[in-house]
Amino acid sequence: MHKAIERGDSLTLKMQCEVEKIERGSGGRPSAVWLTDRVSGSKVRYTAKRCVLSAGAIGSASLLLKSGFDHPLIGRNYMMHYSPIAIGIFARPTGASEMFIKQIGYSDYYFGTSDLPEKMGIVQSLPAPGPLMMAKTGLPRVPEWLLRILRSRMLPLVGIVEDLPDPQNQVSIDRSGAIQLRHQFSDFDRERGAELSRRMSGLLRSTGAIHCVSGLRPSQEHVAHQCGTIRFGRSPERAVADPDCRLFDQPDVLVADGSFMPTSLGVGSPLTIIANALRVAEIVASEV
Numbered sequence: 001m002h003k004a005i006e007r008g009d010s011l012t013l014k015m016q017c018e019v020e021k022i023e024r025g026s027g028g029r030p031s032a033v034w035l036t037d038r039v040s041g042s043k044v045r046y047t048a049k050r051c052v053l054s055a056g057a058i059g060s061a062s063l064l065l066k067s068g069f070d071h072p073l074i075g076r077n078y079m080m081h082y083s084p085i086a087i088g089i090f091a092r093p094t095g096a097s098e099m100f101i102k103q104i105g106y107s108d109y110y111f112g113t114s115d116l117p118e119k120m121g122i123v124q125s126l127p128a129p130g131p132l133m134m135a136k137t138g139l140p141r142v143p144e145w146l147l148r149i150l151r152s153r154m155l156p157l158v159g160i161v162e163d164l165p166d167p168q169n170q171v172s173i174d175r176s177g178a179i180q181l182r183h184q185f186s187d188f189d190r191e192r193g194a195e196l197s198r199r200m201s202g203l204l205r206s207t208g209a210i211h212c213v214s215g216l217r218p219s220q221e222h223v224a225h226q227c228g229t230i231r232f233g234r235s236p237e238r239a240v241a242d243p244d245c246r247l248f249d250q251p252d253v254l255v256a257d258g259s260f261m262p263t264s265l266g267v268g269s270p271l272t273i274i275a276n277a278l279r280v281a282e283i284v285a286s287e288v
Contacts, residue, residue, distance in 0.1 A: 017044075022051055022067040022253070030252055050252045052284060053230070054277070057259040061171040061229035062179045064253075071249065073240050075172055077165035078181070079228040079264040081121065082189040084159045084197035085216040088204030093152040094128075102126075104157070109199055110266060116195045118188075119162055121266030123200055126156040155204065159196040160225070162266030163189045171229050181223070225269045227258035245280050256280045 017035045020043070025031035032047045053060040061075040104125040112118045128151045169183045185193075194215070201212040232255075233239025236248040245260050247253045256277040258269050265272065 019055070019063060020066070022063065022069075024068065029250065050284065050287075051254070052280065053253065053255045053259075054257045056257050057226040057229045058171050058179060058181070058223070060255055060257055060259045062173055064230070065171075065173050066177055069247070069250070069253075071236070071240050071247070073167070073231070073238075075170045075229050076167045077228040077231055078169040078171050078183055078226065079163050079165060079261075080183065080223055080226045081264050081266070082159075082161040082163050082185050082193045083217065083222065083224070084161070084193040084200070084214070085126070085156060086197050086200035086204060086212060086214040087154055087156045087216070088201075088207070088209030089150070089211040089213070090153045090155065090208055091210055094155045107267075109196060112192075113195060113199060116192060118192055119266060120192050120196050121160040121162050122268075123157055123159050123196070124268075126158050128152070128154055128156065155209070157200045157204065159193060159200060160266060160268065161189060161193050161196060162264050164263055165228055165231070225258070225264060227261040227264055227269055230255045230259035231262045232260045233262065244283050245276070254280055254284065 014035060016038045018038060019033050020036050021034045022030050023032040023034060023045070030048060030051045032045050033051065035044045035046065036042070037044070053063065055063060057078065061078075064074050102124050105122060107122045109120050110122060112120055163185060166184075166186065170181075172180045172182070174180055197214045201214045204212050230240045230247075232241040232243060232245050234243065239248070239262075241247055241255055241260060245254050245256065247255075256273075258273050260276060261269065261272065
């Protein structure tokens with residue numbers, strides 16, 4: 001990468017564009033990509049001998065499917081963290097509505113508890129929900145002045161519970177090319193989520209919460225930390241990409257986003273994704 005910069009190689013960043021398809025030449029190898037300009041609607045073709053996908057676990061998998069890649073595990077094992085929520089209501093303002101979003105984070109129960117010694121994940125604070133979100137969660141008729149008071153006195157916590165790969169959870173495309181998501185958490189996920197929710201509520205009460213609301217889940221729009229749809233491994237029978245994040249049957253196609261992850265880990269995934277993307281970048285740069 002540094003050598004490319006020293007040579008003066010240029011990098012062009014295309015804004016307001018979306019890759020529609022990877023064109024494949026002889027032997028099925030990638031030969032070009034088709035982009036659509038979202039503003040003008042025009043389509044442009046760029047030739048390439050190597051593609052690095054970084055559209056996220058949903059976008060990258062759907063692009064491969066639209067482009068005719070047919071490994072049976074593409075789009076399978078779609079994961080996103082199980083995220084139980086516990087909200088503490090305090091007698092005094094908590095400052096959670098005015099300060100930075102993620103003020104608190106702890107991993108005391110990452111490897112389970114005495115009651116449930118199974119790997120769970122971490123806990124972090126959430127922003128105090130605004131009026132629209134509070135209305136969506138069942139408080140549409142509460143006066144706005146009361147919502148403001150309630151919001152100033154709450155502290156929400158969320159658990160990030162590791163969910164394990166399940167081939168039935170998948171990203172697919174329908175006949176029109178629209179993306180379809182199928183995901184169902186397992187009983188094991190829910191059991192660990194319930195235990196972590198109890199622990200979060202206990203912590204909030206011990207710090208002075210006069211009331212706790214627990215057992216909540218994010219809305220259906222929640223797809224945070226999605227991963228796993230082009231997971232890497234040592235065998236094409238169990239994974240789509242090899243340890244270098246190349247597709248087993250297409251060495252000129254690599255992935256550099258969360259789709260490579262074999263499990264969701266039980267922590268926020270961005271740092272892991274960034275570290276792996278830098279590793280993939282070094283591999284690609286060494287071959288130029």
